Amino acid sequence: MxxxxxxxxxxxxxxxxxxxxxxxxxxxxxxxxxxxxxxxxxxxxxxxxxxxxxxxxxxxxxxxxxxxxxxxxxxxxxxxxxxxxxxxxxxxxxxxxxxxxxxxxxxxxxxxxxxxxxxxxxxxxxxxxxxxxxxxxxxxxxxxxxxxxxxxxxxxxxxxxxxxxxxxxxxxxxxxxxxxxAQQPLHTSSALRLLPSLRDGRQCLRVIGDVDYYYAPMLSSALEKIMSWPGDLTVDMSALQFIDLAGVRALARTAERLPAGRRLHVVDLDPMLSEVIHIVGWDQIPSLTVTAREARP
Incomplete structure (x- = not known):
């Protein structure tokens, strides 16, 4: 939840x-x-x-x-x-x-x-x-x-x-x-909003809408900007509707670029997409953690 x-x-x-x-x-x-x-x-x-x-x-x-x-x-x-x-x-x-x-x-x-x-x-x-x-x-x-x-x-x-x-x-x-x-969106369009926000006292990037091949570069750009934030990075996927492999690849590449000791936490991701990441093997990247959202009743 x-x-x-x-x-x-x-x-x-x-x-x-x-x-x-x-x-x-x-x-x-x-x-x-x-x-x-x-x-x-x-x-x-x-x-x-x-x-x-x-x-x-x-x-x-x-x-x-x-x-x-x-x-x-x-x-x-x-x-x-x-x-x-x-x-x-x-x-x-x-x-x-x-x-x-x-x-x-x-x-x-x-x-x-x-x-x-x-x-x-x-x-x-x-x-x-x-x-x-x-x-x-x-x-x-x-x-x-x-x-x-x-x-x-x-x-x-x-x-x-x-x-x-x-x-x-x-x-x-x-x-x-x-x-x-509300902080200034890093990207906003009819299909996708990338919004810095606060989650449990930590800065996070909220992904709202769809991330397909066309919008994956926008996600990459937003991830690049939040790398200046201190500590671990959190990407909140609770309002994500769809993401394709290009979008997931942007997350994996960002995690790989983090300095030693820092992690990228992808949270509230759809369980099916979490399973796709597991099958592809991207969840084996040490600096990337993926947490599936709980099933809604």
Whole structure:
């Protein structure tokens, strides 16, 4: 059975009430999502708060400038505020989950009273990996903060760097959000979508649709791109409708190219296709593991 999936929503489709988790494995994806999120909030007349940790505040301003927007006016008016985790989550030293939730409630009220159309917040959560008193309450905080946004003129994206958080921790935080930010597809057409996603706290490539001889090069290209991800690679085949030998060969060749110690895990593959791979002998490649999906009732 495929794992439970939280709701996935494109960043430019976010609206009031949304509280999403962004798990990213490269800086370009973080920049793409956050630039869109911040600019959309400014264009909609919302107050926008950004709590940086690994990213310097000046770098956030550069994202906006390079997208064609000078943030000076928004900064001067107070519509945009970019600060650090130490000055927000950790302003009192230890992390106080209840105090942070109360502060966000107040920010929503004050933003609306000031004439803004809502509040838009994003925070880099890597500070929680430091030896900070109260950081053990992060899971509790993520549950409580849902009430700040649900049904209110506010939204938030909590950013988790998948290169820093282990899979179990990332999965736990992901499950405490009502949804996740959908990542940019590596390929999309009427027959096939190749979508980076999150599965049990690990980055994976979801294959949705058909992979025949024509689309096998698209799969190969997507596999080439995800080789930069850290650790083992996972390809989720739970939404695959069809794959021919050219597509399976692309998976085998990618596994053979992985450095020693890394593996390509093909999961939730149709049992008949798993058997074909076994007959051909590709499951004997040391760096390739194939797991068939459970039969559906």
């Amino acid at each position: 495929s794992p439970h999936r939280t709701r996935e929503l494109a960043v430019d489709a976010m609206g009031h009430g949304d509280h999403l988790c962004l798990a990213f494995a490269d800086d370009a994806e973080q920049r793409r999502v956050m630039t869109t999120y911040l600019l959309t909030g400014l264009e909609r007349g919302e107050r926008v708060l950004y709590f940086a940790d690994q990213t310097a505040p000046d770098q956030v301003f550069d994202w906006l400038r390079e997208a064609g927007t000078d943030p000076t006016a928004a900064l001067d008016s107070g519509q945009l505020m970019v600060t650090t985790a130490d000055e927000s989550y950790l302003a009192d030293g230890p992390f106080d989950a209840d105090a942070m939730v109360a502060a966000l409630h107040q920010e929503v009220t004050e933003s609306l009273a000031a004439g803004y159309t809502g509040l838009r917040v994003s925070g880099e959560m890597s500070w929680a990996l430091r030896d900070v008193p109260g950081a053990e309450r992060m899971g509790e905080y993520e549950r409580k903060v849902n009430d700040v946004f649900a049904g209110h003129a506010a939204s938030a994206i909590c950013q988790y760097d998948a290169r820093r958080f282990d899979a179990a921790t990332l999965h736990a935080f992901d499950q405490r959000h009502p949804g996740t930010v």
